[in-house]
Amino acid sequence: MPQPLTQAPVGDRTNDFVVKFANVNGSGSASANLLFARSIIRMGVPVVARNIFPSNIQGLPTWYEVRVTERGWRAARGGVDLMVAMNPQTWDKDVQGIDPGGYLFYDSTKPIPPSKFRPDITVLGVPLTAMCNRAYTDSRQRQLFKNIIYVGALSALLDIDPAVIEALIAEQFKGKDKLIRPNIAALHMGRDYALQEFPCPLPLTVRKADAVGDRIFVDGNAAAALGAVYGGATVCAWYPITPSSSLAEAFQRHCRRFRGEGEQNKYAIVQAEDELASIGMVIGAGWNGARAFTSTSGPGISLMQEFLGLAYFAEIPAVVFDVQRGGPSTGMPTRTQQSDILACAYASHGDTKHVLLLPEDPHEAFEMGSTAFDLADRLQTPVFVMLDLDVGMNEWLCRPFAWDDARRLDRGKVMTREMLDAGRDFGRYLDVDGDGIPYRTYPGTHPTRGSYFTRGTTRDRYARYSEEGPVYLDNMERLLAKFETAKTLVPAPVERRAAEPTRVGVIHYGSTNAAMEEALDGLAGRGIHLDTLRLRAFPFPDAVADFIHRHEVVFVVEQNRDGQMRTLIVAECGVDPAKLVGLRHYDGTPITARFIVEAVLAALPDFNVVPLRKAVP
Amino acid sequence: MTYLAKPRFHHPKLPTNALGYTRRDYEGAVSTLCAGCGHDSISAAIIQACFELDLPPHRIAKLSGIGCSSKTPTYFLGASHGFNSVHGRMPSVLTGANLANRDLVYLGVSGDGDSASIGLGQFAHSIRRAVNMLYIVENNGVYGLTKGQFSATADKGSLSKRGVANHDEPIDLASMALLLGASFVARSFSGDKEQLVPLIKAALRHKGAAFIDCISPCVAFNNHPGSTKSFDFVREHNDAVNRLDVMVERAPIETEYAPGELVEVTQHDGTVLRLRKLDATYDPRDRGAAMAYLQQQSAKGEVVTGLLFVDPEAADLHDALSTVATPLNALDDAALVPGAKALDKLNASLR
The missing domain is CATH 3.40.50.970 (Thiamin diphosphate (ThDP)-binding fold, Pyr/PP domains)
Known part of the structure; x- marks a missing residue:
């Protein structure tokens, strides 16, 4: 039996843990949380950051999750190692969400009864409100600096280099320089408190690494x-x-x-x-x-x-x-x-x-x-x-954005005044090149040639209104031919072959890829190898049907209830629907590697496709 | 007579305009509307106006929605690009087209169903956005193509061809246009070419949102006794507040009218609008007064026509957006693409 993945990882937690901030929407926490995440990136350690927020401007709960991952995984992990519980409204749920052995960071200004904690976690109370009330008179300042103070305390607890945070603050307030100093002061107020009160750092530490490279956030x-x-x-x-x-x-x-x-x-x-x-x-x-x-x-x-x-x-x-x-x-x-x-x-x-x-x-x-x-x-x-x-x-x-200066915008088939003057036959819906794509003219191009009437009604190749059956068919078939051409122009799918030959494939697309990379790693560790095809466009290039034909079972992993991409593949690729098994995550949270691994493990026994030597120990 | 192809030849001595075009060069295909339809008269007026203004036909973009009126762009300006879009949505398509190329003349043709019923929202927003265009509603108070249902401009109590009374209040698009900030508002009647042609000319030369509500009786479904959009009704209740002459280049003014009866308005592009006042108290430069006058006369059952309001100094959407003088569709790669170096700098700011 594979080991269930819901347990928190044990052992060395350096550069591999999850911090979750529970905040109140509109309290100014977002920029402090972002500062926290960026300071870790600046230390060369990749993070995965996710906002979980309500449809609200002020008052409702909001969360920010930072997964510290030196291995550079890109999806949310699930679970929480350190909860920064700043919202009394969601206290119970937040405390419940901490993995066993984890930490709870909270504002200890008001005493909280012991029953509100858990015995299997470590509690770190900082009297944030009291500290702010002492240091600031303005209520908005009290609120905003409270956020910076907890970032300061966390920097001590997690061993984040304060110089890195200071540099980020200086960049953030460039041009509003008088804000730099008070923010740095607030940072150190929190940091000093934590250094004095707690055995810093915790086992969850950030250690300088070189794992970010030239990536951008x-x-x-x-x-x-x-x-x-x-x-x-x-x-x-x-x-x-x-x-x-x-x-x-x-x-x-x-x-x-x-x-x-x-x-x-x-x-x-x-x-x-x-x-x-x-x-x-x-x-x-x-x-x-x-x-x-x-x-x-x-x-x-x-x-x-x-x-x-x-x-x-x-x-x-x-x-x-x-x-x-x-x-x-x-x-x-x-x-x-x-x-x-x-x-x-x-x-x-x-x-x-x-x-x-x-x-x-x-x-x-x-x-x-x-x-x-x-x-x-x-x-x-x-x-x-x-x-x-x-x-x-x-x-x-x-990866950073890249642009090739030699690249030119492709304006497609546009008939110019010169072409019209040269006597080129212009029919707006005339397939002159056999690719289904006709020429068009921009309005105002030529005094006597190339004008046409654009309409949503059926028309012939010269844009003249017609409801004749053959004329309609001619146009609709050309549109199909154009869609065939599109297959050759759109970004091709990305195939990734497993380390060992396998009869099982996975098709997925979009944001699922982040979790998929990690899931494949986890499954490979259990001896399960899957070829994957990441779709990058519709219409599907022929490589999609080919991938399906080469595998006995193909999981289609997506984030909706009805397996919409699976439906589209079945409709467009002429493949046996029985081969396509939908794995769907659609509760509104981003899909995780844990979900994919568990879903694949649960589905695999239904198909006799695991290599024999792997199935028999 | 629509089954007959339109003959291509024309009289050799047909007059030409400053561009050397004859009136025929501004025509389109033969109309497929009913014989006697008011819309065909409006098409003829558009042809006349564009011919007289010496506008190059290919520099006009004509756009419409769906309905009888929206079919008419096929019947005029055959050398112009046309766009018969979707029902009630011509204004947004025209707005986008205008953003893409500010150098063309934009003519939006719509009907009362297209603009006052399904498209009321887009009508309103294109006006308040000050899109530089002429927006004509060919207003007959009835759905022609679907055979005779009331539209939202049909007057309360007016009778359908089958004798059914309309129980809803009418929407007065001219009043709405005034309220929404249109900088040129006129109402006219398809049966009054003398009035309509100069109004179209003035509106085409106007910078900003120009709106003409043109009553255009439907001979098939709304030209019977009891209709308030019939030829007879409009002729009997037409309260014309002024008569207009449009002078593109300022010619010496002949003082044929007594002082106080003539109002001259110079538009942004130098066009002079000479208004012969038929109503001594009506001032087309006073938006508030125009709105009040329309309401008063409407209560009396009168249809006010003429140039109702003009703000000759109006700005348009491009002014508001500070768009470059070169049409956006003519900007090249160098103007549009910041390049690799700029991207490297941006990347650096995201680390």
Whole structure:
């Protein structure tokens, strides 16, 4: 029997533990917690940081989890070794969540009855409120410095280099220099208290390492927005919705930095009245030759359906960043899921299919965020970049952004005035190259040639209205041919072969990859080897069906209830559905390696696929 | 007569405009609307206005939603790019198009169902965003293509062709446009070309959101006694507040009117609007007064037409966004892509 994974790891805990902060939303804890995480990264030790927050501005509970992992795992681990319990509201739940042998850090200003603790944990009380009340008179200061004081205390308990934190504080308040000194003072107030009162450091320690390399710490929404800047996007129309709002806001920030010279902005951002108007503006701008995008989440995708069908059928480039959250309906607005796959792949009435890109982390969100615009122009169709809340709203430690200056924006097939003057035959929906992709003209190109009427109604190859059956079929078949072409243009899936030959495969995508890497390691340690294929786009290149054909059983691991990607594979790849076994994590928390390992272990006995010499001891 | 192909030839001595185009160069395909439809008169007025303004047809983008009125862009400006989008959503598509290329002239054509019913939100927001455009609603108070249902502009108590009375209050799009900050608001009547053509010309030369509510009777479903959008009703209740002459280049003014009867308004681009006042008290530069006047006359059952309001110094959405003069769709890689060096710097700030 494999050893259950729910037990806390034992032994040396240096650079391998989980700290969880329980805070009250709106108390200013976020920047202190971020400071904590970044100081560990600066010491060369990778972290996994996750925000767990409610749909609320002020008052409700919020958590921040920092997994310290020198091995560089990228997903949440599960479990807590040190709980920083700053929220009385969630005290009981927080104390319960600590792994046996773990630590509880709390504000000891008010006495707490012994019954509220656990005998199997170590309690570290610091009178944070009392210290603040003594040191500060302003109530907001008392609140904000309390956060820095606990970071100071933690630096002593976990042996984080205070000089590193001081440097970060100095960077953070650059330009507001008078804030630097009081923050550093607060840091040391907490640090000195802990050094004096507790046997510092605890067995949970941070030790300087060289495991971070050139990686950067950034959230997927900011990365995707930067991708849009590098992808040449000039028009952004959006409507606020969690968890995608920060993408449009980041685009604004990046544009101010890179595209606004004086009052000569080389971009236009409109906060629309709703998602229908957002996508309408994107389509209008795309029709007129600008690169345009919107960012939204599931409810927005639902609202955009009619327009998405228009863009598909009238063949207008558009980029949609869908930062997925828990559905259906309003669902879990601040929790993560991969549950818009089918709603996007087949968005709108009638026969439609759309291109999806599936970034695994902020690095890929940047990459795909820029590539999406080339694909949209090349294919003249909507392209969806399918982030999720986990990637979009959390800072991930990931490979740095990269750009090749030799790269040129691919505007696709645009017939110019010169081409029209040279007498090129222009039919808006004429498949001149046999790839299903016709030429288009931008409005205003030529006084007498190349104008056409764009419509959502059926038309012939020269854009003339027609409801004739053969004309309709000709157009619909060409759209299919174009989708075939798309298979050759979208990012290819990434296959990873197991160390030993296996008949079992795993298909997964997006943010699941972080947990998958760790799960594969854990399973390999138990003698279970799995080949994996990480999807990076829809339509599926032929490599996907090929991977399925090469394996007897293929797990499809995803973060939704109904196995939406599995459904899409079955529908599009012509494979035996019985071979595809869905493993689904969809409670709104990010998927973990623990979940995958346990799910695979539970499912495997149903299939006689474990190599014999492994199955018989 | 729509089964007949439109002949390509034209009279050799057909007059040309400053660009050397004839009126025929501004026409489109043959209309498939009902014979006598008010919308065809509006198409003709658009053709006339663009011809007289010497606008290069290919520099006009014509956009519409869904419905009879939204079909009309096929019937004018055949050399322009057109976009027949989805029902009630022309304003957002036009807004996006305008953001992409500020150098084209944007003509949005819509109907009362398209703008006052399904598209009321987009109508309102495009107006308040000051998108530089001419937005025409061809208003007949009825759904033509689906055969005669009331739209949201149908007057309360007006009768359908089958004799059913409308029980809902009407939406007055001209009043709404005033309230929402449109910088050019007019109402006209498809049966009054003398009034309509100059209004379209002035609106096309206006910078900012220009709105024309054009009453356009539906000969098939809303031209019967009891309708308040019939040719007869509008002719009897038309309260024209002014008559307009549009002068693109300032010509010497002939003083044919007595002082006090003539109002001159110079628009942003130098166009001079000469308003012959038919109502001595009406001042089209006073938004508040215009709104009050519309309400008063509406209560009396009168349809106020003419140039209702103009702010000649209006700014548009591009001004608000401080967009560069070069159209966004014409910016090249060097202008758009910050490059590897900038990225390295950004990476460094994220460590």
